[in-house]
Amino acid sequence: MLEHLVRFVGLFCLGLAAGIAVCVLLTDRIQAGTGQFYTELMQLLNRALTVPAPALGALGLVAMSADSVLLFERGGGAAFWVGVAAALLNLVALGLTRFGHFPINAQIFQWSPASPPAHWARVQMRWSALHFGRTCSAVGSFALFLLGNSLSG
Secondary structure (H helix, E strand, O other): HHHHHHHHHHHHHHHHHHHHHHHHHHHHOOOOOOOOHHHHHHHHHHHHHHHHHHHHHHHHHHHHHHHHHHHOOOOOOOOHHHHHHHHHHHHHHHHHHHHHHHHHHHHOOOOOOOOOOOHHHHHOOOOOOOOHHHHHHHHHHHHHHHHHHHHHH
């Protein structure tokens, strides 16, 4: 019963975190290209997602860790190692968030949408590149955790 609960929590949280990352990635790709729009969009998205998205990823990591311990106690196997790979990808996503996005987001919060700085497009390119890496890591982590769950029975 505990294994099922841990896996459900992990899948639920990782699925939501990966879904949020994909939605933000798609939103970032369709933005209009003006500094004013970019600043307003990023300030709104960050206000809405800065707390819940990383919290979901962190809770997913806790659940994956608990699942890994339970799998290790049962002898490990392929499901354990796939789970470890999933956890490592999740750590990459969380690291990109904490050390890449949070500093940029704090900078963007200081901008006035009416007059964004001249270098806003460079900041956007850096943020987008980091977010692409974060999205790939989050989706990969979710996919590997799904695979690990199917292998563990």
